[in-house]
Amino acid sequence: MTQHELMLAAVLLPFATALLIIICGRFPNLREAVTLVGAGGLALIVFKLISSFDATTATPLVLAEILPGFRVMLRAEPIGLVFAGVAAGLWGLNSLYSIGYMRAEHAPRQTRFYACFAVALGSAMAIALAGNLATLFVAYEALTFATYPLVVHWQTEGAIAGARRYLAYLLATSLVPFFGAIVWTWIATGTLDFTPGGILDGKMDDGLLAILLFMFAYGVGKAALMPMHGWLPAAMVAPTPVSALLHAVAVVKAGVFTLLKIAVYIFGIEVIGRGVGDLLVVVAAASVIAASLIAMTKDDLKARLAYSTVAQLAMVTLAVALGEPIAIAAGILQLVMHAWGKITLFFGAGAIQLATHKKKLSEIAGIGAKVPLLMIAFLFGSLSVAGLPPFGGMWPKFLLLEASVDRHMVVLTVCLGLSTLLTLGYLVPIFIQAFFRKPHDEDPHHLPEKDEHHHEEGSLPVLALIPPVVTAAGCVVLFIAAPAILGFVAPVIGLGVLP
């Protein structure tokens, strides 16, 4: 298949899968087989796209023209392919996990669940392969709407309220500042195509560019830059596989990916680096620290992870705002590494809940003995997110530090160091609690709490255990693979010599 066909297939396959899922809705086994086949097929296609990618022959594929000059078109380029690879690779694992989780929970409306999942992945593919800002916006909105039914899945009052917040934040940001910034860019430059080196240089003065950058940074609500992060904890009402999708694979990564694309292909890295992004650096750094501190106060595991995501995403925004090739490289790596690390943590949190019916840090004391493999995977994920070797998460932290030193931002360097400590501070206690504390019912200081809903012991389906173990192993593999990824994206971000 040619590159164009592959791109089209990558975008359309998930939608076709969704359709088949709906058709097979009455037969759960068949339906889930369709999901897995679709995920496998997508992974193959994306792998083919990446392996056959050649920058010199990449041409855009125009699909439609919504208004003269406002085109929907696809175009493969390295950063997008990296994102596509992450999303396609994790969809299969997430689907496996979903099957285990949803069946164990006897969840209703599973057909809708898998169909929306596929549509969300298709939207993510379209975001990854978007050839211009217009297409990216189209796919970005599609992703928002496709994930709404997933967030609201339980349809309890709390879920409806949480989903409302989710939607309100994402649409308020995308329909006002993001869309406004796109139209502004369009009018100012006459194009929206992603062009290496950017299209905005010289079209407006730096002050306006800084405003435009802020409009983008807050317009892309999925990047969850504080204080526009409120949707992320609110969306925790979703089933855990969805949270994993939202906070590791599709939604938040689509957000920071959009920012990276805008930095590289709309503004141009140098334009941001000459001072346009400086204010954003401050905001993003503050967001990193603040979110980490909040995460430490959260008892609910998923809420803790959500705030952790806010902090880790802000690092990508920070990378974008620094406007240095090496920082952009860090941003791209962070996108990959955080995806694998955080999905491990979410898989872990969900599996803990399945196995023990516990959702809170204060309740999980001593569960390590019950699910040792799971908790070790959890530890791997935690260390990777915090940025310790030998886990993939080390690379972005390291490169960001280097960028901050390059730009002589001492305070920032300190902030980054601090953030690693804070990350350890809110993630490692989960592990400690699980392994080194006694369970409450054996602890004389705690009275056993009566749980109204779950009397029987939970069990951990094997399908819910394999994915976190695989992703945890992936964190280690990525530590080794990181230079290859860097080499892949180096040409487009102007990174000459590999560090």
Next chain:
Amino acid sequence: MTLLPASILAHAPVLVVVLPLLTAPVIALIRDGRIAAPLAMIIAWVDVVIAFALLNQTWDGTVVSYALGNWSAPIGIEYRVDLLSAGLAVLLTVSGGLVSLMMATGIAPEMAPGDRSRLYAAFLLCLAGLLGIVITGDLFNVFVFLEISSLSTYVLIASGSSRDRRALTAAFDYLILGATGATFFVIGIAFLYVVTGTLNMADLGDRLPMAGKRAVIVGSSFLFVGIALKAAMLPLHRWLPNAYAYSPTVMATFLAMTATKVSIYLMIRLADVVFHTPGELGRVNFAALMPPVGLAMLVFGSAIAITARDLKRLLAFSSIANLGLMLVALGLGGVAGIAAALINLFNHAIIKGGMFATASAIMHRRGSTQLAAMAGLSRQMPAAFAFLVIGGLALIGVPLTAGFVSKLSVVRVAVDLGDWVVAGGILFSSLLTVAYIWRIFEATMLAEPAKDAPAGDMHPAFWLPVGLLGAGTVVFGIYSAPIVELSTRIALQMAGGTP
């Protein structure tokens, strides 16, 4: 390409109006609704063909002039069809045609069988009146057709009285306001006639610059108020919500697609008369009034829609908001502004028509369009629900729907002119749209269904109109060229250029 034989084509301008006008009394006399309805349907569709023939004839910029009864212009009445007229005629006839398809079925739960053929007659009269407005070149003739359409509209609205007696008061209120507005319109005509000596709209624009200032100001003010009332321009909007909410749902569909659109047509047609560049003649500059009033309508209409408890009322207030958007575009002016207004006009007819047609199907099946009565719709009437979703997303302005094209075209003009207040206002209002659309979704998707809800999806009679309008909403959102091209050509022709 010719759609009709030359001998018929030569009389097409008058045929398109006269055909429904003359057959209406015949249909009123046929007692049996089962004969009357198909007859009305045939007439409506013959009209569609004639309208398309006119569009075909005028596409290249030709202006077809037809002297009624062979009396030439100063004494007789000239029918004058340019692209604007033909475009509107197509919109009106297609609306009429689609509504005629579901009319007989849709009216069943809302009206006694014996009265129905008279309703069909009123429907054809209304169609004839509206068509007359857009076809004629004579200002007084516009008034006459305005009254024909208005009188039949009062009847259409009042026909809802067997389901809800408030239809009567709604019709009466509209009658008082409408008749007052029409009288204002005639007063305006009188003043303009006095100072120019002509009623031909084409001549009127040419002669106005030589006319006395004060009479023109007074005359155009009266005209403007008359038109504004029919366009439901704030604060003259009071008739619209009740008229849409209490009229039989199929007829509300027709009114929503056509009635107010014709007022927008008049504003464009009479732009030389009622709006003018400031200063030149000291004329009142109504164009400057449009953006603020339009914005107010956008915000007000959307905000009230959020509080509505009935789908039809909600859609009615949404119509006020959308009319506001058209007025904003008109007020921004220029070729791009007028084109944007027309894009909105056509797209809104399709989107809102689809929503109302779906409401008709729901009303037919369930006997109510109260939001509270629509619980469980997503399961029990999945097709109807799907079309509500399509229409709702289009109203929000989600990409790949016609609504996005509309919104984008206006925002682009506003940003191009540097009018940030207008651009921001439009973007902000889409958030309010999300709020009211989401009330529909939550009511239909998340609420627990009633046990005794009538089974079955849409009646087959609704499939074609609902399906076509829904498909149009999506197709014109992706392949927008037909509507954009038509609107741009019209705008160019109105501005004196060649399309």
Next chain:
Amino acid sequence: MKDLVGLFPYWAVIVLMMTGLYIVIAQGNLVKKLIGLGIFQVSVFVLYIAIGVVDGGTPPILDDAFSVYSNPLPSVLILTAIVVGVATLAVGLALAVRIREAFGTVEEEDLLPLTGPDQPAVTDLEREARS
């Protein structure tokens, strides 16, 4: 003074117009509203006839003895407008009758509480059952 006398028809038009409009707005009785509407429309008829008059002209009947005619067109137009006015009045009165049947009143202040958007819908069937 010349204005007052010379433009007498126009003064009359203004008075009629304002009277009619005032009645439409101020009266709560639907039938009276319609009467006001009628007066308002009649004022326009007068306006049209007045603007057709040419000083010193005769009625527009062709005759060799006269050379200055009044403009016939406004009168012709207003014939149409009269028809329209009558039709409007007829529909309006018919509605008033139906409103009286359905609500038992044609007074606006009595109707308002019955016609709010949150009132329950009353169908023909329910009405017949009640009466």
